[in-house]
Amino acid sequence: EVQLVESGGNVERPGGSLRLSCAASGFTFNNYDMSxxxxxxxxxxxxxxxxxxxGGSTGYADSVKGRFIISRDNAKxxxxxxxxxxRAEDTALYYCGRIDRANSRNGMDVWGQGTTVTVxx
Amino acid sequence: xxxxxxxxxxxxxxxxxxxxxxxxxxxxxTSYLVWYQQKPGKAPKLLIYAASxxxxxxxxxxxxxxxxxxxxxxxxxLQPEDFATYFCxxxxxxxxxxxxxxxxxxx
Numbered sequence: 001e002v003q004l005v006e007s008g009g010n011v012e013r014p015g016g017s018l019r020l021s022c023a024a025s026g027f028t029f030n031n032y033d034m035s036x037x038x039x040x041x042x043x044x045x046x047x048x049x050x051x052x053x054x055g056g057s058t059g060y061a062d063s064v065k066g067r068f069i070i071s072r073d074n075a076k077x078x079x080x081x082x083x084x085x086x087r088a089e090d091t092a093l094y095y096c097g098r099i100d101r102a103n104s105r106n107g108m109d110v111w112g113q114g115t116t117v118t119v120x121x
Numbered sequence: 122x123x124x125x126x127x128x129x130x131x132x133x134x135x136x137x138x139x140x141x142x143x144x145x146x147x148x149x150x151t152s153y154l155v156w157y158q159q160k161p162g163k164a165p166k167l168l169i170y171a172a173s174x175x176x177x178x179x180x181x182x183x184x185x186x187x188x189x190x191x192x193x194x195x196x197x198x199l200q201p202e203d204f205a206t207y208f209c210x211x212x213x214x215x216x217x218x219x220x221x222x223x224x225x226x227x228x
Contacts (some may be wrong), residue, residue, distance in 0.1 A: 059217070108165075111165060
């Protein structure tokens with residue numbers, strides 16, 4: 001079964017750091033680019049970051065650029081999001097999703113269930 | 122950054138209705154637009170990619186059209202399971218961006 005499982009969400013104070021993980025199974029991980037998307041409570045979707053299949057190319061939303069770092073370990077079938085200098089506005093459900101590297105503009109066809117990040121003092 | 126504006130933000134419709142949602146981009150994005158459906162408490166589901174290509178397994182009552190700056194998602198014959206929120210996303214230029222969403226509710 002094709003599956004993405006996020007973990008690492010927690011309650012953290014402003015200024016703190018968290019590392020999210022996304023474990024992939026049921027498909028050839030290095031055939032896919034990967035993205036993080038977040039959704040604040042009761043709000044819409046916000047694209048956070050993307051990484052290509054080999055980690056050689058990344059992109060970030062303006063709201064997280066310079067604070068968040070996306071990375072992947074293809075040997076471990078895992079995607080990561082290092083979140084630094086956390087702000088209250090980073091509070092959200094964070095989803096990971098895959099994008100076929102052969103059609104990298106075709107959207108995320110598989111999503112995880114999400115992991116919750118709460119930034120509060 | 123490219124802004125995506127969906128209209129309407131909310132619509133009320135009946136089972137069997139034909140529903141159209143529009144997504145306008147602040148600059149041209151060729152056909153690098155996708156549509157997602159999200160139900161409460163669930164992850165989004167990819168419906169349409171490349172503006173008009175139906176994702177595998179998605180019912181044919183869903184269709185997409187457009188290119189450049191104006192795009193539409195049409196549901197022909199709304200079904201009870203289609204009541205959800207729909208989002209467009211552009212993948213033309215970083216940062217990729219989403220529309221604000223359109224909530225489709227039962228009349």
